[in-house]
Amino acid sequence: MVDPTPDENDNIDTTDERQGDQHDSARHRGRSSWTRILLSAAGILLVVGGIWVGYLMTEQRPTVVGLPEHAVTPSKVADGAVRVRAESPDGITASIDGEPVPVRVRGGEAVLRPGELEEGEHDLRVELKSGSLPWPQSLERRFEVDSTAPEVKTPETVRAESFSAPVTVQGTAEGAAQVDVSGRRVDPDGSGKFSAKLSDPPATVTVTASDRAGNTTSSEVRVEVDHPGMRAVHMSGMAWSSAQLREPVLRMARNGKIDTVQLDIKDESGEVQYDSGVPLAERIGADKGYYDAKKAVEQLHGLGVRVVGRLVAFKDPVLAEAAWKSGNRQQVVQTGTGGPYNGGYGDYSFTNFADPVVRDYNIDIAVEAAELGFDDVLYDYVRRPDGDLGSMSFAGLNTTPSESIAEFLQQTRDRLRSHGTFLGASVFGITVNRPESVGQNIPKMASYVDYVAPMIYPSHWGSGEYGVADPNNEPYKIVNRSLREWQRTVEGTGSEVIPWLQDFSLGVEYGPDKVGAQIEATKANGINSFLLWSPSCQYTEEALTASP
Structure with a gap:
């Protein structure tokens, strides 16, 4: 028996299959390109959005100055030492312990004037309304007010052998971070004791003790020299x-x-x-x-x-x-x-x-x-x-x-x-x-x-x-x-x-x-x-x- 001669139609079908495969491949390549384009666009949007949100979150966030980590005096807070910096300080509001604080914008800063605060710890909350975000920017700070000045104890007088003789001024300054004795800084020890030797003392030595908050106490010590008599x-x-x-x-x-x-x-x-x-x-x-x-x-x-x-x-x-x-x-x-x-x-x-x-x-x-x-x-x-x-x-x-x-x-x-x-x-x-x-x-x-x-x-x-x-x-x-x-x-x-x-x-x-x-x-x-x-x-x- 003789094998049948291949039909012409068989050749046509084979060609169509190849062409179909080529079309499917082209369609696949097209879909992949669009996917890549879409993914790239999404990435760009995410980066831009991230930069935009980051900008809003960092640049617009208010910062507080004038409140050190250590305590402050009531007068310093009351006198406008506490300020808030922001790009647009006009939108700043503040409260201390839940009570609104008067705010005055001056020189690109918002100055807080809460008045005299009681001694102790207080909570500050600052908010900045932004037209670019649906929520206000805010921050909170806890700080301490200290109105107690150091207690200084010095003798009323010290005696010198002559006007040019050195004298030693001693005393205690409880609660002081530093002591100034006639212009000379002296660091008290842990119990507040201090001592300063003055080689050329004035007639009256002024002792000033200050704590970290800025409270000060002064005392005067007279330098006495025995009169020779007459x-x-x-x-x-x-x-x-x-x-x-x-x-x-x-x-x-x-x-x-x-x-x-x-x-x-x-x-x-x-x-x-x-x-x-x-x-x-x-x-x-x-x-x-x-x-x-x-x-x-x-x-x-x-x-x-x-x-x-x-x-x-x-x-x-x-x-x-x-x-x-x-x-x-x-x-x-x-x-x-x-x-x-x-x-x-x-x-x-x-x-x-x-x-x-x-x-x-x-x-x-x-x-x-x-x-x-x-x-x-x-x-x-x-x-x-x-x-x-x-x-x-x-x-x-x-x-x-x-x-x-x-x-x-x-x-x-x-x-x-x-x-x-x-x-x-x-x-x-x-x-x-x-x-x-x-x-x-x-x-x-x-x-x-x-x-x-x-x-x-x-x-x-x-x-x-x-x-x-x-x-x-x-x-x-x-x-x-x-x-x-x-x-x-x-x-x-x-x-x-x-x-x-x-x-x-x-x-x-x-x-x-x-x-x-x-x-x-x-x-x-x-x-x-x-x-x-x-x-x-x-x-x-x-x-x-x-x-x-």
Whole structure:
């Protein structure tokens, strides 16, 4: 049998199958391309969307500044220290502990002003409404408010061997992160104790302790140097220029009966007794040049004698008249109606202790005296006029007269300390228990001077003071009893008492017995120092004994 010949149609069917396979393959390739295109497009959209969402989530999210990790003070939060930064701060709202907080937009920031917050922990929530998202951006912060300042304990005074000797200031500052002692940072230990050695201490060391929140507490420590003491006599500038009056004083010094001479720098007439270089003294004609201050100091130092410069502060007719006539009436004590206060002293008699120019003028003269070699500056008339306080006016006074005068003494002491010069203040005897009589509060003043010099002249006490019937005739009793109170009054201030004693006759004749009785009464109170006052600058040498 012969195999059948292949049919033509068989060939056609085979070709169709091949063509069909080719078409299926083409269709498959087309579907794959579209899939790839769609997948690529979806990927791009996801990336773009992710970038867009990421942009919105990061760039638009608000951030808070002004809230450190540690606690903050109530005042810092209340004063607008807490701020919120965002691209569009106008849409920011805030709440603390669920209560809305006023928000003010300033300089591209939203400033929060919640007012004073109580001490303790608080919750802050900030929201920023966005037009690009259906929900607001928000953040939450927990923070702590601390209003408790560190507790600082320091001694009131520390003693130094001399003005140039180092001192160590110690204390405790409970709750403090750091302590500043006169500009020097000191880190307290775990119990709050600190110690700082100062090689060149000022008259008053300020100790400031601060915690991490910013609460601070300050304390002042006075650096005290023991005064060497004095047995002194007063000499005006004119008296020192007179050989007749000067030589007896030099003789007493050579014989060891006195160890100090007090020379006037500026007296109650307002005249500077030597040729001063202080510009204001020259401008108003106050410097008179009655004696050569530098030469006098050198001469006395050559004898081993200390020199105290007496500086009358606020009874100053020269400055007062010059100030009034030049239109600077605020420098003068005035009446309630605006005229110059007289009070029995004469017009233009008292300058205003609260005025900065008046203060600087006196301090400049004190510093000049220190530079000339004076060992002490002893203020006199460092007070207001006596009389009814209601009849006087002090321009610029924003506290009591006694507080203002004590502040003036502190300013002077700070300036003199670098020159190694002691500071004293002559005061009325009655001010020991009548502090507001002339604006001399003794404990306040004593805190800022090395010694107070009460004028306890027996002739100046009234009958019956301290139980003494006739003080002028009983100098021992009145000096002894008044000094007891003076010693008690300055106790704890770091100041000493060096009294002015009377070597003149006023109603009762004073000679060696009565002058000597005052010196003995002073010694009975443990005080071996005194200043003798004689308006004539002539002294009872017989009342003085040579030092052993």
